[in-house]
Amino acid sequence: MKAATSDSTKIFQAFDAYPWTSDATFQAGLKNILQAMKVPTDTNQPSMPEDSRENELLERMQLLRAKHFYFSKFKEPFDLEAYLEYEKEPRKAQEEQFERVENYDYDNDTKYANGLPGVIKGWVEQQMQDGQRGKLWDKERLDFEFTKAKAFYYASCVEPMNVTQYLMWKNHKEESAQPVCPFANLWQNKGTVISKTFLATEKAPHSGATTLTFASPSSKNVFTVERIQDLQKALDDADNDSLVTSLMITATVAEKSSTPETERIETRDTKLLSSGLAYHETAAQVGMNQKDILEVSLAKMARTYYDFVKTLPGRNKPTMTFMNGQIPFDAVYLTEWPGFFRVITEHALLDLGLRTSHAPIPPLLLLYLCRSRMAEKRPLPEGVELYLALAPPSLARLRAPELLGLGLADVFVPENKLYEIFENVKRMAVCPPPHTVRAVQLALTIHHAYPGPDRLRVWKDEIESVFGAVDSFEKLVNKLKSVDSRWSRTILDHWRTLPPALLKATFMAVQKAKTMEPNQVLELEHTLNAKWRQSQDYYRWLDDNTTNTWTGDLESTDETAVDSYFDDLLLPECDGQVYVAPEDPDQDTSGMVCPVTGKGGVCPVGGKSAAIAPVGAVCPVTGQGQAMDGMAQCPIKGLQTPADMAAECPVTGKKGACPVGSATNVDSTPNVCPVTGQTGGASISTTTATQCPVNHGSAPAVSSTAETETGPAQIDSRPDDSKSTTPHQTEA
Structure with a gap:
């Protein structure tokens, strides 16, 4: 390494200050010089694509x-190596400064926090102007504006720096920091909140x-009387706090048991936002033998809910509100x-349904609102409120496309x-009212994206013709019978399993709600449930x-039983019981790490908690790993096995070679790939090779004579969750 002398330093400074763009001789010969200095390539080696950074x-x-x-x-002649060493010092100092910009605590800088709302206000006004010209901002533009705002603030209020060079440096840094694992989004930055109390509250440092x-996922986020009161108090406190500009309501989703396995390919719903109001828990606590106390207890639960709504x-x-799971039917307004x-x-x-x-x-009010x-975006089909109120669950399961289409x-x-999007909303919410x-x-x-087709629109014509213009339940039944399609028969079959009085009272309630005020509709819902x-x-x-030994039947009308639902509500004179959810057990909130990178989050493969990546771990998705002499670590079980011993596969349970990259086990039985279902052994073709979707390595392909245990899923794109055909398809 050659140190720069005082004379060479002057030459280096003159070199840096030289006007290269105005030197016509240099510019004229630049192309020839670069061509002469072009790095030769070995034509015998296969060419590999280089990324833009390397170029x-x-x-x-x-x-x-x-x-x-x-x-x-x-x-002036000078040594290029010495010049590169000379350049390292200021470059190192500059990078250290840029790291200080990155690590600066902007959130706790009062001056920055007070000035940011005005900056965001300017962005909003500019976006309104750009939106009129059809130039909407995207995420990259928003992120760049935040980065630029922080850079200019740091340069003007903390220490001087070159903002342009910092922005270029940050752009290069972000490009090189992209995660290698294609499933990194599944385990990084999940933002899971586990709290000792049901309602975890986080306030902004300033406004x-x-x-x-x-x-409280352990209790499935069930809503008790106490928890609804806590939620109401939190909203009241936010309304009275001048520093709070907005509210963000989310949930740590609970996992519920999946639906039983069937031969049909259908969605498995395992994420639960909340199990809803604590009706079931309260009923279990009181017991069926105390009918009066049970009635009063459930009514108190419902009254607390509707008074809050x-x-x-x-x-x-x-x-x-941010919803990443099943929304509770009986607490939907929350x-x-x-x-x-x-x-x-x-x-x-x-x-x-x-x-x-x-x-x-x-929730009658929700549908009418x-x-x-x-009305101005995409008018709903006539009669859709009545349809959704009475439809069987199989026809009224609303997923993202239907929720958007209905305005829900x-x-x-x-x-x-x-x-x-949660973090972006949070940082934009500092903008003042x-x-x-x-x-x-x-x-x-x-961040808004297309969710897929709305399956409810498949039955738009049927909904409007049957449910759109009907003034009695008997006429509705007759219309469905006259249609006589799979769709109409499904509805009628479901109705025959329900109490007729409840069914007809719900029909009347939908009709009455059309002319009621919002609070009256809420009171009607509460009364009908209590009745x-x-x-x-x-x-x-x-x-x-x-x-199905209910009071009355579907075809005949029991006016007395139906009218009783709309009489004044009188509750027994006794004290009810209030269910209190048990305290949440201590949760392990230690960071989860990827078994290869060691980054925080929950890895979909290892799901292990550790401070660093285990030595010798190999990611089964990317094939990356860390070497370890004599030992190998399974990235799924996280267990280490000596290299000279037969390891047990965590997928197949067999010992010996991995079924992904090898044809047979140690006992000479054919291996089966746990992902594709392909088998090894006698039927392996020697002429073709397939790429394993786990380790991306080439493995022998199964010949056309070999049967696989599992094949690729045949996706059923029909709109109904039960995969039934539409009315038009059925009739055809």
């Missing part, structure tokens, strides 16, 4: 050599959004209130982008009666 570095080095050649020949998280229209802070900005993922699911439960009446909300959601994002709403909308619009719990049919249901 850029190569071009810069060639240009530097050209300048050195020219300057040394016509000005901004307050985040409320339902953080009535306060939602008066809230004055913008509220965003996250689906039409005044909220509602963000959903592919796991969002709302089961509407009519079924027996502790509170079977559908959505009609007015969608505003923005769809894939789950792997949910954390990203009245521009907070616009700022939040900007962040939401940037159902006073009926004999309710106690037959509690007894697990499966013989």
Whole structure:
């Protein structure tokens, strides 16, 4: 290494300050110089594509050599290696400064926090102008504006720096920092919140959004009287806090047991936002033998819920809800209130329709408010409220496309982008009112994606012709019988399993709700549910009666039983019981790491908790790993096995060679790939090779005579979850 002397330093400074662009001689000969210095390539070696970063570095080095050649020949000769060493010092100091910019605590800098809302306000106004010209911002533009704002603030208020060079440096750094693992989004940055209390509250350091998280997955985030009161108090506190610009409501989703395996290929719903109101838990606590206490206890649970819902229209802070799981039917207003900005993922699911439960009446107000909300965008089919209120669950399972189409959601994002949009909304929410709403909308619009086709539109004509213009339940039944399709027969068959009085009372309630005020509709829902719990049919249901011995029948009208649902509600005079959810057990909140990179998050393969990556681990997706003498570590089990011993495969349970890259086990039985189902052994073709989807290595392909245990899934694209055909397809 050659140190720079005082004389050479002067030459280096003159070299840096030389006007290369105005030197006509240099510019004229630059092309020839670079051509003469072009690095030769070995034509016998296969060419490998180089990324843009490597090409850029190569071009810069060639240009530097050209300048050195020219300057040394016509000005002052100098040693290029010494010059590169001379350049390292200021470059190192500059990189250290740029790292300080990255690590600066902007959140706790009061001056920055106070100035940022005004900056975001300017962005919102600019976006409004750009939007009129059809130039909407995207995520990259928004991220760049935040980076630029921080850079200019740091340069002007912390220490001087070259903002342009910093932005270039950051861009190169982000390009080189892209995760190698193609499934990194499944385990990085999940943002899971586990709290000792049901409602975890996070306030912005200065002004901004307050985040409320339902953080008790062990109790399936069940809503008790106490928890609803805590939620109401948190919203009240936010409304009265001038530093809170908005609210963000989310949940740490609970995992529920998947539906039983069937031969059909269908969605497995395992994510649960909440199990809903604590009706089941309260009933189990009270018991069936104390009917009066049970009735009063459930009514108190419902009254707390509906009284809280009535306060939602008066809230004055913008509220965003993020739904990444099944939405509770009997507590739907807590996250689906039409005044909220509602963000959903592919796991969002709302089961509407009519079924027996502790509170079977559908959310009538929600359906009617959505009609007015969608009037200017995409008018809903006539009669869709009645259809969704009475339809069987198989026809009223609303996923992301249907939720958006009905106005029950505003923005769809894939789950792997949910954390990203959450953070973007949070940082845009520092914009002060009245521009907070616009700022939040900007962040939401940037991430909105297409969720897929709306299957409810398949039956649009049938819904309008049957449910759109009907004034009596008897006429509705006759219309369905006259249609006589699989769709109509499915509805009629479901109705025959329901209590007729409940079914007809729900029909009348939908008709009455059309002319009621919102609070009256909520009161109607509460009353009808309470009346159902006073009926004999309710106690037959509690007894697990499966013989359908309900009061009345579908074809005839029992006016007395139906009218009783609309009489004044009188509850027994006794004290009810209040269910209190048990305290959450201590949760292991230690960071989860990828078995190869050691980065935080939950790896879909190893799911192991460790501070660093285990030595010798190999990622089964990318094939990357770390060497370890004499030992090999399974990336799935996280176990180490001496290299001279036969390891047991965590997928097949067999010992010996891996079934992915080898034809047979140690016992000479054919290996079966746990991913593709391909087998090894006698039927392996020697002429072709397939690429294993796990380790990306070439393995012998199965010949056409070999049978696989499992084949590629044949995707059924029909719109119904049960994969039944549409009415038109059935009739054809």
